[in-house]
Amino acid sequence: MTGRATLPALVAVAFTAGTAATIAVAARQLGEAQAAASRSVARMAAELWELSGGADEAARSFVDAGIAIESVPAPGSGQPANRMGPGESPSEPGAHAYRAGSLQPAVWIAVPPQPRESPLPPTATALALLGSLLMSAWALARRRAPAPPGYPTIVALTATALLGAVAATTHRWADSELEALSDRHAGHALRAVEAALDLGTDPERAARVAGLPWAASAALTRPDQLWTMPQDVGVALAAIPDPPYATPFTVAVGRTTWHAGLVTLPAQGPAAPFRALHLALLGYEETRAPTVPLAAAATAASLLTALILFLLPLSAHPPLLRRTVTAWAFLAPAALLLAIFTFGPLLFSLWISLHEWHLVDPVHPFVGLDRYRQIILDVDWWTALRNTGIFTLHVPLAMAVALGLALLTRGSRRAVRLARLALFLPSITSVVAIAVVWKWLLNDGYGPVNQLLESVGLAPVSWLTSPEVALVTLMAISVWMVVGYQMVVFQAGLAAIPRDWYDAARVDGAGAVQRFRHITLPGLRHTLFFVLVTSVIGSFQVFGLVYVMTEGGPLGATDVAVYHIYREAWEFLRFGNAAAMSWILFAVVFVATWLHFRLLEGRAVHA
């Protein structure tokens, strides 16, 4: 079998391909960002140039800023005015250019392709090469001698660490390249706007053409209304003591960097006393480093490497290898869907819980454990958790009733079968329909239950509108909902206890109570445990009843954990808080389940 040598070679190839793909993805994304930036500068310059009527001073400023301007021969008289079209500059191939056609003679405004400091990330490339060499050397060594045990693990860890380092350094490289690009872009924009303003172009139009974020007309023409931009950007701008003139500078707001510049307005009109204008120029976030595709490429490469490494130790045993591949082929549909829709989201939710995350805000600054500290101090959340805990107390009650019913009815099979529909219906039908019915039955004023109470001379009860009663009402309805199902589970468990045990106990003179304690309960041990654990887990997640019947009220008396999280996320759109609360709920469920196993079962029940 050649598996011993081919699999290490595959690992080497996979690693090389993975790192190459990671670097290529980043380089490609960066190239696209650069092209887009050059295009937009060229377009903006062309429009500003047209606005300024093609004056020489503007041309000088543009050329200073690295924007090429070429005259083209005067077009014929039939040439449509104000025609702008993208294309390559006639004399400078590769440059992104716009043709300003309304000027006579028409000109091409071109921004040459901006050189990168290095075409590939140097550190990442070196790391990738080193890793590929290591893997290849290892593959060659494996051909000669069998490796010591534990070797694949070391290689797997090395490969993953190297891939991570390659991805991280690539990301940093792309980040700094983009920052330099943004700086240049901002410089062009600033010069172009200044040139246009110097020539008396309407500032409002100039700002609109330049696509300056938040440089609304008010900000440009009336400096006293300068801060129409987001407040934190304004504050950051104002905090700069002595901003440089004519060169763009950056302000950091959260984790986003904004490019800004000061433009001098000609002294005229009502704005004369205010000559300096602040402009928040290009949002850096628009050309963010290619994090998502990079992470996807690195993850895919790591997974592939890990998969091959996982198969590696098996290659010595072909039947085992075959079985493993077959098993994973069978598992693939379920495993893939679980990875995408359960395991992945679990990690993602943990990440969200550590960041500021609002549905409409694209910036997610890190907040870390502060979030959890705040939630732990949040009284409303504790109320919700306490309500959930109290609600869960309905489980043992329901189990007691269900067990009693199961014991009483285990003699009469036919009756049970007939009764099953009525007993089961509450646990299988629409929770919403059930909740609506109960809301009607328990209505304060005219609900049938209160009418019944009154007709026998009792005082009506505020089932759902009194803070003291509402949660208990929901618990009672829950008992009603689950008891039929639990009864059938218990009947199944009872049927599995051998008859002989009871006969033997009876011969020994054991009474009904003793038989129950020493035979029925131990015999039902697993069933009881199973029902308890699953019901408690389910009860921690109650939602539908609360959503329809009480909406958490009155006064938060029925605000349970899942409903609280639901509102936090989908009403207040605070995803970060909701994610952190979900994790706390998960921790509670986990500890509760673990305690059950620890205290009641002593060992795992799974077969």
Place this chain on the structure above:
Amino acid sequence: MRRGTRAMGERTWSMPNGTRAARMLPALSTAVLLGACLVMAAPFLWMAATSLMGQLEVFSSRGILPAAPLWSNYPEALTAQPFRRYFLNSLIFSVAVVAGQIVTATTAGYAFARIDFPGRQKVFMLFLATMMVPVVIVLIPRFLLIDALGWIDTYQGLISTELVSVWGIFLMRQYFRTLPRELEDAARVDGAGPFRVFLGVALPLAKPAVATLALFAFIDAWKNLLWPLLATRSMEMRVVEVGIAAFHSTYEINWPYQMAAGVVAVLPIALLFLFTQRYFVRGIQLEGIR
């Protein structure tokens, strides 16, 4: 494990005839059962009765039954909102989820039950552990994912997250383990590959468990409120559960209309259960007894 497949109550519990108490037990148990049934069924009967009352009659009537059944409540309530569309959506959603879960659960369950591969126990425990995870924890990431794909308010967005049930995988594993291996071995000797053995031999034998799985998956999908609430926006994409909840908040005080809608929502599941209850019991036995 064998006993898991046995039909419910195969053993008849003949009570000893010795004592008077023992002789009374069947009568007592029947009485208790009748009482329990009444308590369990009362809300449904009340719902049906109220659904036939006039809108004002419900506030004044002291009796339980309507003075004169007002059948027109049904067509009026069901056309007040597009319930036909809600039912169609629920049906599409539930059937797709059933199909998906059958594929994922039978294949994975078979692998866990029959194929001995390294790490089997660990992977199985990892799968089982997800049953402990509150669904609410993955809702936000799932929503963001579906949103990023542009699948909000579409069937694929509604369905794709629900296609695996770990409970179903567990059920199928338990069932496959109760099947005799001999038939599969015979097919293997005849030269059938693992997939042919699975499709040709194991899967046909597992039909009863598949039926149970399908039934539970259908009902769980039909009852699912939280995910459809988040994954759909327009009225045209609502499922019955969301529709009834929305109907409830729109027609807050028109109880007969709401009860009529409730009856219509409960009826399909009740009928389904009536004709398939033995599969339910089998599922309960398979999950409850290990």
